[in-house]
Amino acid sequence: MDVAMNVGHFLERAALVYPDRTAIVDEPDLPGSWGRVTYRELHARAQGLGAALREEGLIEGARIAIVSPNSARFLACFFGVSGSGRVLVPINFRLNAEEVAFIVEHSGAELVFFDPEVASSVEGLTVKTIALDGNADASYFQPLGDREPVTWEANEGATCSINYTSGTTARPKGVELTHRNCWMNATTFGWHLAVSDRDVLLHTLPMFHANGWGMPYAATAMGARHVVLRKVDGEEILRRIEAEGVTLLCCAPAVVAAVLDAEQARREAGTSRPSLHAIRVVVAGAPPPSKVIERVEAELNWEFIQIYGLTETSPLLTVNRTRAEWDGLSGAERAKLLSRAGVPAVGVEIAIDDEGEVLARSNHVFRSYWNQPDATNDALAGGWFHTGDGGYLDGPTTVITDRKKDVIITGGENVSSIEVEDCLFQHASVAEAAVIGVPDEHWGEMVTALVVLRPGATTTPEELIAFCKEHLAHFKAPKQVLLREELARTATGKLQKYKLRQEFWRDEQRQVH
Numbered sequence: 440m441d442v443a444m445n446v447g448h449f450l451e452r453a454a455l456v457y458p459d460r461t462a463i464v465d466e467p468d469l470p471g472s473w474g475r476v477t478y479r480e481l482h483a484r485a486q487g488l489g490a491a492l493r494e495e496g497l498i499e500g501a502r503i504a505i506v507s508p509n510s511a512r513f514l515a516c517f518f519g520v521s522g523s524g525r526v527l528v529p530i531n532f533r534l535n536a537e538e539v540a541f542i543v544e545h546s547g548a549e550l551v552f553f554d555p556e557v558a559s560s561v562e563g564l565t566v567k568t569i570a571l572d573g574n575a576d577a578s579y580f581q582p583l584g585d586r587e588p589v590t591w592e593a594n595e596g597a598t599c600s601i602n603y604t605s606g607t608t609a610r611p612k613g614v615e616l617t618h619r620n621c622w623m624n625a626t627t628f629g630w631h632l633a634v635s636d637r638d639v640l641l642h643t644l645p646m647f648h649a650n651g652w653g654m655p656y657a658a659t660a661m662g663a664r665h666v667v668l669r670k671v672d673g674e675e676i677l678r679r680i681e682a683e684g685v686t687l688l689c690c691a692p693a694v695v696a697a698v699l700d701a702e703q704a705r706r707e708a709g710t711s712r713p714s715l716h717a718i719r720v721v722v723a724g725a726p727p728p729s730k731v732i733e734r735v736e737a738e739l740n741w742e743f744i745q746i747y748g749l750t751e752t753s754p755l756l757t758v759n760r761t762r763a764e765w766d767g768l769s770g771a772e773r774a775k776l777l778s779r780a781g782v783p784a785v786g787v788e789i790a791i792d793d794e795g796e797v798l799a800r801s802n803h804v805f806r807s808y809w810n811q812p813d814a815t816n817d818a819l820a821g822g823w824f825h826t827g828d829g830g831y832l833d834g835p836t837t838v839i840t841d842r843k844k845d846v847i848i849t850g851g852e853n854v855s856s857i858e859v860e861d862c863l864f865q866h867a868s869v870a871e872a873a874v875i876g877v878p879d880e881h882w883g884e885m886v887t888a889l890v891v892l893r894p895g896a897t898t899t900p901e902e903l904i905a906f907c908k909e910h911l912a913h914f915k916a917p918k919q920v921l922l923r924e925e926l927a928r929t930a931t932g933k934l935q936k937y938k939l940r941q942e943f944w945r946d947e948q949r950q951v952h
């Protein structure tokens with residue numbers, strides 16, 4: 440028997456098995472906060488959302504976008520939109536109006552939910568926008584009541600979500616993840632982390648980023664409790680962990696560093712309260728320094744788990760979790776082993792091609808880039824997904840060493856160098872520009888622009904940074920602009936990025952941070 444995989448099933452199961460449990464603790468101090476919601480209620484609200492979309496004529500396959508920091512409503516959308524056969528388009532809430540408009544238009548979204556805090560980013564859209572403020576959105580998120588639930592004849596090859604990601608092109612590409620992709624990723628991920636109904640997941644990862652890595656699906660399926668966090672702050676993370684008994688969180692290395700700083704401040708102030716149970720922290724986005732891993736175990740008493748993957752792979756590809764064989768090792772030795780990307784997750788095959796690029800095959804590799812057949816064919820050439828990451832295999836373990844694509848990862852988010860260069864070139868004083876990532880303690884990589892000014896121009900680095908902030912989401916703007924007389928180029932005039940990066944990366948073991 441083949442029963443089609445539908446992510447909606449995860450919430451249906453939770454509502455059936457754990458109806459009275461708290462499913463989600465919404466951010467408490469917000470107008471329109473849902474407070475604490477049981478699985479019965481979350482399910483009824485997700486069903487209500489499906490019915491509201493149907494009543495509005497948004498049929499199966501229709502795209503519904505959301506621009507919002509983490510929230511209970513966002514979690515409901517994973518099920519109410521995708522579970523009813525509609526397609527969710529989660530958009531990075533840090534993007535500006537022009538960037539959001541591009542995604543809305545490109546994806547063909549017919550309805551856009553937005554958080555009031557980022558209202559300016561949906562200004563000027565020509566499609567219907569609904570503020571998630573507890574009033575304007577009331578008819579969308581009310582429990583189903585006596586309305587007919589939407590019955591969707593699930594098709595696991597149907598698109599579940601389109602997640603836009605910055606890559607090798609100036610414009611982001613829409614990664615089309617199917618129900619099967621998301622389902623397999625969630626169950627495999629949940630298996631590797633041993634997610635259970637005793638877990639409490641703190642949403643330190645933005646839900647828009649690869650659907651929160653699929654963890655919202657996995658945790659829901661098991662009836663675990665979700666704790667919403669809108670804004671990353673080390674001390675606040677420690678407080679929520681204590682208040683809600685959090686057992687599991689996923690984040691970029693920069694967030695781990697913020698938590699370590701907060702814990703250190705507590706120790707210095709004599710207010711440290713070491714956690715009594717082991718908390719699992721799952722880290723990806725960049726290779727975490729082994730010192731940070733060691734400190735996570737020694738100072739926080741948490742278990743450190745590294746994964747590696749991409750939006751295109753839903754995202755789980757490899758996992759690195761301490762094994763029984765490593766129990767006798769010193770903290771430093773174990774941290775060194777854990778600092779590598781890890782071994783293939785169940786159902787994943789990893790290979791390295793002749794040029795050192797990491798290739799992958801798995802049920803969670805995406806189907807296509809939305810409306811970009813050429814980019815899809817390139818990415819999936821030869822039946823393997825080309826990650827754009829450089830690395831090697833040490834036995835079964837993948838080690839990521841550099842990035843073949845022109846992408847900078849800063850604070851866990853991707854920035855396309857080309858997009859920032861395009862922006863700089865719009866400034867009348869800029870003759871040449873190269874944007875690279877340089878290693879940085881806080882950001883992992885810091886967006887840095889090397890700029891040659893036009894003869895006679897007197898523009899300052901500060902002015903160029905301000906110019907980029909005006910035109911791009913702030914996280915994409917260079918943190919530093921360095922003025923140069925010339926930039927290294929090949930004989931054919933191509934920028935030699937690796938040469939430009941050299942002076943900043945010379946002392947690093949790896950070319951990614």
Ligand code: AMP
Binds near residue numbers: 727827
């Ligand atoms: P995204 O699609 O935004 O999730 O970004 C995926 C990219 O993040 C990958 O292609 C890698 O360059 C990087 N990445 C993710 N996890 C790791 C990791 N564990 N180690 C090194 N780089 C990583």
